[in-house]
Amino acid sequence: MGKKVLVIGEIREGSLRHVSFEAIAAAKTLAGDGEILGVICGSTQLEAYAKEMVYYGANRVQIIENKKLKTYTSDGYSQVILEVIKKEEPDAIVMGHTAIGKDLTPKLASRLDVGLISDVVEIDVIADNIVFTRPIYSGKAFEKKIFVDDMIFATIRPNNIEALSRDESQKADISKLDVEITDLRTIIKDIVRKTSDGMDLSEAKVIVAGGRGVKSKEGFEPLYELAGVLGGAVGASRGACDADYCDYSLQIGQTGKVVTPDLYIACGISGAIQHLAGMSNSKVIVAINKDPEANIFKVADYGIVGDLFEVVPKLVDEIKRIKVNA
Amino acid sequence: MNIFVLMKSTFDTEEKIVIHNNKIEEDGAEFIINPYDEYAIEEAINQRELHGGEITVVTVGTDQAEKQLRTALAMGADKAVLINIEDDLEDTDPFTTTKILETYFTNKQIDLILAGNVAIDKASGQVGPRLADRLGIPCITTITKIAVEDKAVKIERDVEGDTELVETTLPVLVTCQQGLNEPRYPSLPGIMKAKKKPLEEIEIDDLELDEEDVLPKTKTIEVFLPPERQAGKILEGEIDEQVKELISLLSDEARVL
Numbered sequence: 001m002g003k004k005v006l007v008i009g010e011i012r013e014g015s016l017r018h019v020s021f022e023a024i025a026a027a028k029t030l031a032g033d034g035e036i037l038g039v040i041c042g043s044t045q046l047e048a049y050a051k052e053m054v055y056y057g058a059n060r061v062q063i064i065e066n067k068k069l070k071t072y073t074s075d076g077y078s079q080v081i082l083e084v085i086k087k088e089e090p091d092a093i094v095m096g097h098t099a100i101g102k103d104l105t106p107k108l109a110s111r112l113d114v115g116l117i118s119d120v121v122e123i124d125v126i127a128d129n130i131v132f133t134r135p136i137y138s139g140k141a142f143e144k145k146i147f148v149d150d151m152i153f154a155t156i157r158p159n160n161i162e163a164l165s166r167d168e169s170q171k172a173d174i175s176k177l178d179v180e181i182t183d184l185r186t187i188i189k190d191i192v193r194k195t196s197d198g199m200d201l202s203e204a205k206v207i208v209a210g211g212r213g214v215k216s217k218e219g220f221e222p223l224y225e226l227a228g229v230l231g232g233a234v235g236a237s238r239g240a241c242d243a244d245y246c247d248y249s250l251q252i253g254q255t256g257k258v259v260t261p262d263l264y265i266a267c268g269i270s271g272a273i274q275h276l277a278g279m280s281n282s283k284v285i286v287a288i289n290k291d292p293e294a295n296i297f298k299v300a301d302y303g304i305v306g307d308l309f310e311v312v313p314k315l316v317d318e319i320k321r322i323k324v325n326a
Numbered sequence: 327m328n329i330f331v332l333m334k335s336t337f338d339t340e341e342k343i344v345i346h347n348n349k350i351e352e353d354g355a356e357f358i359i360n361p362y363d364e365y366a367i368e369e370a371i372n373q374r375e376l377h378g379g380e381i382t383v384v385t386v387g388t389d390q391a392e393k394q395l396r397t398a399l400a401m402g403a404d405k406a407v408l409i410n411i412e413d414d415l416e417d418t419d420p421f422t423t424t425k426i427l428e429t430y431f432t433n434k435q436i437d438l439i440l441a442g443n444v445a446i447d448k449a450s451g452q453v454g455p456r457l458a459d460r461l462g463i464p465c466i467t468t469i470t471k472i473a474v475e476d477k478a479v480k481i482e483r484d485v486e487g488d489t490e491l492v493e494t495t496l497p498v499l500v501t502c503q504q505g506l507n508e509p510r511y512p513s514l515p516g517i518m519k520a521k522k523k524p525l526e527e528i529e530i531d532d533l534e535l536d537e538e539d540v541l542p543k544t545k546t547i548e549v550f551l552p553p554e555r556q557a558g559k560i561l562e563g564e565i566d567e568q569v570k571e572l573i574s575l576l577s578d579e580a581r582v583l
Contacts, residue, residue, distance in 0.1 A: 074455070074465065099485045103467045106420070106455035115421055115543025118450050131547070136448055140343045141350065144548040148541070185464040189491040200486040206582075230583075248505040249487035254339045254446050255361045255504060263582040274339045280555055284580045286572065292560070301558035302575055304568050314569040319583075322573065 002034025003152075006090040008081060009040040009053055009061075010100055016040075016049050018203060019096030019156065021056040021163035026156050028057055028164065029123045030092045030130065035059045039084050041077055043070035047174060054172040057164040061174045062088075068181040071188045072100050076181050078107050083179045085112065092152035098202070101155045114151040121160040121260070138254040138277035158203040159260050194247065199233045201252070206232025206263045209252055209279070212239040213268020213289065213308060220246055222312040223267055229319045235259065235279075237269045253278035267308040271296030288312065327379035327474070327496075328434075329370045332427065332441035332454065333398055335391040336360040339446065345549055359394045362442025364509035365502035369472065370440050371402040372507065377474060379437070380404045384430065386423050388412040392525065399520035400512030406525040414530050419542035420452035426540060427453070428460040429533040436461070436497045443468045443501040451501075458499035466492055468503040 005027040009020040027036045038058035040046050042065060050061040064080045081104070085093070093108070095101045097119045109116035121142075122133040132145045132154055147153075201207060208227040210220055220234065227234045235257070236250040252259055254274040264282035269275060271287070271294055279285070280299050287300035288308045297303045304311055337343075338356035345351065359367070370381045381403040385391045388410065395406040409426055411418065431439075439461075441454040458465030470489070471482035474496065481492045484503045512520070530540065559575075561568040577583040 099468070102451050103455065103465075106452040107459045107465065109421075109452070110424070110456040110459035115419065116450075116452060117544055118452060136549070137337065137343050137350075138446055138449065139552065141345065141549055141551050143546045144550075145544050145546050148543050148545055186466060186492050186494040189493055191485070192489040192491070194487050194489060202486075247487070248503075249484055251504065263576065263580075273342070277339075281552060284576070284582045285555075285558075286576070297560065298557045299555040301580065302572055303558065303560040304565075304572060305560060306565050306568070310565055311569060314566065315573070318569050318573055 002032045003030055003091040004035045004037065004088065005031045005092040005094060006085065006088065007036060007038050007053070007058060008093065008095040008104075009038050009049060010096055010098060011040065011042055011049055016052050017096060017098065018163065019098060019158040020053065022158065022161045023094045023096055023156055024053065024057045025164050026120070026123055026154070026161050027092070027094045029125060030094070030152060034091070037062065037088060037090065039064070039081065041069045041080050043067050050174045054170050054174070055166045055168050057170075058172060060172050062177050063174065064177050064179055066179065066181055068184065071191065073184055073186055073188060074103050074107050075184045075186060077104055078111065079181050080179045081108060082111060084177065087177075091150065093154075095155050097155035097157045098200070105153065105155050109153055112151070112153075114149065114153055115147050116153045116155070117145050117147070118155045120154045120156045123154070123161070135258065135281070138258050139281050140277050157260065159205070194249070201233050201235050201250070201257050201259055204233035204259070204261050206230040206265075207235045207252075207259055207261045207282075208232055208265045208267065209235035209237065209269060210240050210245070210267050211237040211269030212243060214240055214245055215268075217245050219309070222309065222316065225316050226265065226312050229316055229323070230263070232261070232263070237272070237275045239270075266296050266300070267312060269296050270294045271299065327373060327377045327437040329373060329379055329381045330431075330436060330439045331363065331366045331370050331381060331383045331398070331403065332439065332457070333363045333367065333383050333385045333394065334360040334442070334445045335385060335387050335394040336445055336447045343551065345551060348549060350549060357390055357394060359397055360442050360445045360447075362444060362446070362502055362504070365504065365506045366440035366442055367398050367401050367403060368507045368509040369502060371510075373438065373472070373474060382407060384427065385409065386411060386426050392527075395525055396520050397512055399523045399525065400516040401510055402516065404523065406523070408525065408527045409533070410527055410529055414537060415540065417542050417545065418540075419544045420450045420456060421543045422540045423453050424456040424460060426530060426533065426535065427457050429535055431457070431461055436463070438474070438496060439499040441499065441501045443503050454499060454501040461499070463497045463499055464494050465499045465501070466494065467501045469500045470503050470505045472500060
């Protein structure tokens with residue numbers, strides 16, 4: 001029996017986040033032969049985003065344009081989404097486990113008086129049960145969860161559920177809904193962009209991370225260069241953050257972010273258990289460290305024992321050389 | 327100001343996870359204050375220093391949480407409340423915890439509630455925002471700075487590395503992010519004083535809740551450990567050769583380039 005699944009799309013820096021497409025794929029697993037309904041909120045010109053959701057598998061998209069939705073607020077967005085839920089009565093709701101997802105979904109779940117399984121990395125349909133797998137203890141363990149009631153509500157971790165392939169020939173009904181937004185109790189005064197490339201660590205396919213071995217703020221420069229040529233993002237260990245080599249927002253580990261990129265390059269990171277918790281579920285791990293006894297080599301697929309300041313620039317050059325030749 | 331902190335007692339980050347009978351083995355494990363809740367406690371103390379008032383630290387947990395509550399008192403909180411579910415509840419989820427807290431907070435005079443933005447064990451990140459919704463107060467998550475002036479609240483919050491400047495009014499619930507402050511260690515006099523500070527222990531009956539009122543809406547059916555990672559290949563030879571070999575391994579063998 002098919003389900004009607006609502007997917008909450010999310011825009012960041014002028015495009016839909018990839019995790020929104022992954023959420024559509026997750027919705028497909030849940031929907032069976034049911035319907036996938038996308039929803040997008042924003043201030044204006046949302047149709048292009050709606051089309052993207054359709055190309056990635058949404059059967060119908062509802063867009064809500066309102067000046068008050070220009071920047072995300074939990075009050076504004078929740079009013080609008082609740083209105084869509086009231087109208088559409090979905091059997092399931094899926095969204096990315098992003099900053100907005102984490103802020104919005106618990107409030108929606110509370111309002112709907114339903115359960116919410118957050119940070120899901122896998123969804124399996126086993127007989128009549130839909131089973132959601134999620135990491136606990138920052139990835140040191142995993143749990144499988146089910147819903148007690150019928151309503152399904154989940155956020156999915158970026159980079160774990162593969163998006164369906166994009167198909168521009170797909171057509172679907174895109175409609176606008178007007179919702180009156182009242183009573184915004186919080187006001188966003190300004191957003192100070194600190195991330196230059198707009199790439200969030202949790203969504204990056206490649207992460208180049210530095211530890212105490214990077215030795216200084218300037219020491220991170222070659223890491224940024226390597227991340228640049230690989231189209232990835234830079235992360236750090238707690239040691240590097242505590243030593244003030246970089247901002248805490250880059251921290252990966254049991255405190256900080258838990259990441260699962262395709263490729264994780266650890267530079268000058270010893271590999272404390274707290275750091276390993278945050279990155280050891282990456283698909284491929286490369287370690288570069290002067291100390292052959294460093295713990296990080298125990299989880300690395302490939303290791304280079306050497307000085308990162310010698311190895312990293314050479315990696316950059318070699319990748320550039322290959323790119324030119326290709 | 328009437329300040330509350332939601333605190334959870336969690337496994338020490340050094341702990342390895344052992345699974346026994348499909349459950350995480352807790353016997354013998356070291357527990358700590360959830361690291362993000364330490365920022366909440368520290369900020370509560372800072373705000374009390376600026377505005378006066380009283381700090382109550384509230385935990386929904388089991389017997390062993392008493393120790394972490396004493397630590398919070400030693401840091402400088404005034405009162406602690408342990409809502410002990412050890413004998414009453416087999417299974418909980420964020421709905422359960424929120425329902426218990428909601429009932430606890432009914433009829434309380436609230437100015438500010440601080441919580442960690444996530445607990446490092448189950449990491450649902452739901453209880454703070456859910457509770458704010460139930461109490462009908464705004465919620466601002468992952469804050470890195472807070473300034474209160476009369477009823478006006480100015481906040482900086484971390485949004486995936488960017489900083490958002492937000493304004494709201496009291497009462498408000500905030501969840502704390504790394505970078506907010508540097509949590510203090512309890513001082514010796516603090517530890518001595520903490521022994522005499524009130525630590526109230528209540529159960530869900532005291533809140534006039536039955537087990538049925540707080541039945542979880544999600545259930546864990548299995549816990550398991552990820553496959554252990556095997557140490558891979560340490561490359562050899564001149565650095566230039568290693569670099570070339572690494573790149574060909576990444577593109578041909580691992581297929582990630």
